[in-house]
Amino acid sequence: MITFLNGVLVEKQPMRVVLDVGGVGYEVFIPLSSYDRLPIVGNNCKLFMFDCVREDQHTLYGFQSEAERRMFLLLISVTGVGPKIALSALSGMLLRELTAAIAGSDIKRLSQISGLGKKKAERIVVELRDKIGEGEALAALTGTGAGLPEEDMKIRDAVLALVSLGYKQYDARTMVKKVLEANRDVVSVEDIVRKALASV
DSSP: OOOOOEEEEEEEETEEEEETTTTTTEOOOOHHHHHOOOOOOOOOOOOOEEEEETTEEEEEEEEHHHHHHHHHHHHHSSOOOHHHHHHHHOOOOOOHHHHHHHHOOOOOHHHHTTTHHHHHHHHHHHHHTTOOOHHHHHHHHHTTTTTHHHHHHHHHHHHOOOOOOOOHHHHHHHHHHHHHHHTTTTHHHHHHHHHHHHOO
């Protein structure tokens, strides 16, 4: 299996590049997230790879970072999600946003990805939310804070507090949601967390 390719970037398009590695031209399909960080044509370029070999085709998928490749591999491990949909997911959302959507069970956001739909979005959440490392999920959830409405920031901070106490992201979000539905007068993150813990 090809783990990475390191060569001269001969051609680049938003979803496709050609790398010259030792005189051999490799066609590689990439997400938009990787395209944005490609060097200028003629410069050296390294891509982390997924080598997809099937009876009727041999396709290479490339990524600027190992984190992108890992997310791609997680996505295609989900029943009904192939390389094209996984590439579409990484092209339609920032890696941080995609990680946060899965960790936070945001079906609505995931459903907006081209070719996915609600059923596949639900399957992705069910199969992957516990496979995403706690550190990745915390970083993703924390990173979405800029520009959020105050209410959403409270929800995020309360979820992070519960996760730091040992709860899984999905369980923490469910607890916070129940507290807010039952207590419209809650004004602080501390209150939300206390009531969530009291309801356990």
